[in-house]
Amino acid sequence: MTNADVMPEAEWEGLGVPPFDRRVYLEALRHPDAGVTGWAEGLGAEPGRVRGAAERLLDLGLLRSTVEGRPRLEPVDPRLAMRAAVRRRQERVDRFAATAGELAEELSVVYEHGRLRARPSRILEVIEGTGAAAARVAELLAGAEREACGIDAPPYVTASGNGAGNGAEHRLLNRGVRFRTLYAAECLDVPEKLSSVLTAIGCGEEARVLPAAPLKLLLVDGRTALLPLTGSEGSSRHRSVVVHGSTLTDALQALFDTLWRQAAPLRARGKMPDQTLAQEEGLTAAEQNLVELLASGITDEAIARHLGVTARTLRRRIRELQDRLGSSGRFQAGVRAAKRGWL
Numbered sequence: 522m523t524n525a526d527v528m529p530e531a532e533w534e535g536l537g538v539p540p541f542d543r544r545v546y547l548e549a550l551r552h553p554d555a556g557v558t559g560w561a562e563g564l565g566a567e568p569g570r571v572r573g574a575a576e577r578l579l580d581l582g583l584l585r586s587t588v589e590g591r592p593r594l595e596p597v598d599p600r601l602a603m604r605a606a607v608r609r610r611q612e613r614v615d616r617f618a619a620t621a622g623e624l625a626e627e628l629s630v631v632y633e634h635g636r637l638r639a640r641p642s643r644i645l646e647v648i649e650g651t652g653a654a655a656a657r658v659a660e661l662l663a664g665a666e667r668e669a670c671g672i673d674a675p676p677y678v679t680a681s682g683n684g685a686g687n688g689a690e691h692r693l694l695n696r697g698v699r700f701r702t703l704y705a706a707e708c709l710d711v712p713e714k715l716s717s718v719l720t721a722i723g724c725g726e727e728a729r730v731l732p733a734a735p736l737k738l739l740l741v742d743g744r745t746a747l748l749p750l751t752g753s754e755g756s757s758r759h760r761s762v763v764v765h766g767s768t769l770t771d772a773l774q775a776l777f778d779t780l781w782r783q784a785a786p787l788r789a790r791g792k793m794p795d796q797t798l799a800q801e802e803g804l805t806a807a808e809q810n811l812v813e814l815l816a817s818g819i820t821d822e823a824i825a826r827h828l829g830v831t832a833r834t835l836r837r838r839i840r841e842l843q844d845r846l847g848s849s850g851r852f853q854a855g856v857r858a859a860k861r862g863w864l
Contacts (some may be wrong), residue, residue: 536606537581541566545574546583549596556593581606646763647750654747654761661741661763662689665698669741670777674705674734694725701727703777703784705734709819715827722788729784730819735776743774788813808845811838 533543548560555563561571575594578584582605584594596602648654662669669690693700702721709715709730722728739747746769750760764770814824825835 536603536610538578538583541570542574542577545571546578546596549575549578549584549594550599553595556595582609644765644767644769646765648747648761648763649759651759654749654759657747657761657763658739659689661739661745661747662693665693665741667742668699668701669693669739670774671700671702671740672705672734672736672738672777672780673702673708674737675708675711690721690726691724699727700725701777701781702729703734703780704728704730704787706730706732706819710823715819715823718787719827728787729781730787731780731784735780738773738777740770740773740777744770746770746773748773807838808842811842815839815842 533540538546544564545560548563549555552559552563557572557575558568560575561568564571575584579586579594581602583597583599583602585597587593587595597605648657690700702718704718709718718726718728737749744766746764747761748764750762751758764773810828811824814827821832821835825832828835830838
C-alpha cells in the first residue's frame with residue numbers, strides 16, 4: 522500500500538478527483554499499459570464507468586491520449602500531472618473569486634426577498650441605547666463591500682461625531698470602499714469638527730455640505746440603513762432602527778443621492794476642480810481654502826476658528842476676495858467664483 526492509497530479523500534477531492542476516479546487513476550499508475558479495459562478488469566468495475574472516470578482524469582491532465590500504434594489512454598508522470606492539476610484548480614478558484622462578489626450581490630437580493638416574504642417583520646430591527654447603536658454602526662461598516670453613505674448632523678450619539686469614528690472609515694477607504702458623507706452646515710460649528718472632516722477628505726472621503734439635514738443616516742451598500750427613531754441622545758432613551766434590504770432602503774438611497782446632488786462640495790485644502798486655472802489667475806492657497814469654505818455654507822465663526830484668525834481678520838479677507846472678483850456681496854462673489862472655475 523502506498524501513501525496515495527491512504528491519502529485522505531478530501532485531498533483528492535481538493536484536486537477535483539472523486540473516490541472512484543482516484544481508484545481508476547491509481548490502477549492506471551500500477552498498470553499504465555492496460556488501458557481502460559484492463560483497468561476495469563483490475564478493479565472489477567463496469568468498463569463504461571471506468572471510461573467515464575478516465576475521461577474526467579483526461580480533462581484534469583492526469584491521463585493523456587497517445588496515438589502511437591492503437592490510440593489509448595495512459596497516465597502522465599504524476600510529478601508533472603499533480604502540479605498541473607493544482608495550477609488548473611487554482612485558476613478556477615481565481616476565476617470564481619473574480620466573479621464571486623457580483624454573484625453574491627445577485628444572490629443576496631433573492632435571499633432578502635425570501636426573508637421578507639417569510640417574515641415581513643424582519644425588515645426592521647430596533648436598537649436600544651447609544652452603546653448598542655455605536656456597536657451596530659461599527660458592525661455595518663466592517664461589512665461594507667462597495668460604499669458607505671452617511672448624513673451627519675448633531676446631536677451626536679458618541680463623542681466621535683457620527684458614531685463611526687475615523688478609524689473605521691480609514692479602514693474602509695484603505696480597502697477600496699467608497700465613503701460619501703453629507704454634513705449639515707451646523708455640525709461644522711462643533712469645535713474641531715471641521716478639521717476632522719477635512720482630514721477625512723484628505724484620506725479619500727467624499728464630502729458635501731447641506732444648509733440643513735432632514736435626518737441622520739448610515740446606508741451601507743444600498744442594502745442596509747441605520748437611522749435614529751428618537752431625537753433624544755440620552756444613553757437610556759435613544760432608539761435607532763436598522764432597515765434591511767427592501768423598498769425602504771431603496772427610497773433612503775434615492776433620498777441620499779438627491780440631497781448629494783443639491784449639496785455643496787467640500788474639499789481638502791488646495792484641491793480644486795481646476796487647479797491649473799486657479800494658478801493661472803494667481804489664486805493663493807489661502808484664497809483657495811477660503812473660497813471652498815465660504816461655498817460650503819459654513820458659518821463665519823467656524824471658518825475663523827478653523828483658520829485660526831479673528832472674526833475681524835476673516836471679514837477683511839472676505840472683502841479682499843470680493844474686491845478681486847468685482848462683486849458687491851457674497852452671493853455675487855460665489856457666482857463669479859463659479860464662473861471662473863474656482864468652485
